[in-house]
Amino acid sequence: MADLLRIQITPPADNGGAAITSYTVEIIDTSDDSVFATVTGISTVNYDISEDAVGSFGGKTFKVKVKAVNSVGAGDYSPPSSVVSTA
Numbered sequence: 001m002a003d004l005l006r007i008q009i010t011p012p013a014d015n016g017g018a019a020i021t022s023y024t025v026e027i028i029d030t031s032d033d034s035v036f037a038t039v040t041g042i043s044t045v046n047y048d049i050s051e052d053a054v055g056s057f058g059g060k061t062f063k064v065k066v067k068a069v070n071s072v073g074a075g076d077y078s079p080p081s082s083v084v085s086t087a
Contacts, residue, residue, distance in 0.1 A: 002050045002051045002052045003050075003051045003057045003086035004048045004049065004050055004051075004086060005027065005048070005049040005051075005057065005062065005064075005084065005086050006046075006047075006048050006049075007025060007046075007047050007048075007049065007064055007066075007084075008045060008046050008047075009023055009025075009042075009045040009046075009047070009066050010045070011045065011068065012068050012075060015068065015070060016070060016072040016073070016075070017072060018070040018071045018072045019070060019071075020068045020069065020070050021043070021069055021070050021071065022040070022041050022042055022043050022068075022069045023042040023043075023045075023047075023066055023067065023068055023069065024038065024039070024040045024041075024042070024066070024067050024069060024074065025038070025039045025042060025047075025049070025064055025065070025066050026038050026064070026065045026066075026067075026077060027039070027049070027054065027062050027063075027064055028062060028063040028064070028065065028080060029060055029061075029062060030060070030061045030062060030063055030083055031060060031061075036054070036055075036060070036062060037049075037054035037055065039053070039054065051086070057086040059085075059086075060085075060086075061083050061084065061085050062083070062084055062085070062086075063080035063081050063082070063083060063084070064080065064081045064084060065077040065078050065079070065080050065081070066078045
């Protein structure tokens with residue numbers, strides 16, 4: 001079974017006047033602050049990202065940034081989360 005990175009997204013207070021249609025998540029490898037993967041089209045605030053979809057997590061730790069997307073466009077990325085590890 002593949003490892004999972006479980007995320008819970010808090011929708012932004014300001015949606016720019018249009019309903020949020022999806023989220024984009026950027027996964028940052030904390031060992032070198034590089035972008036490990038970007039996942040687009042997330043349509044729920046509770047989401048499991050499988051290493052089958054993004055590549056082997058290999059026991060790494062990560063920070064996650066999220067941005068909301070709607071008909072107005074994409075918002076800015078959130079500040080990085082606290083350090084997280086795979087489950």
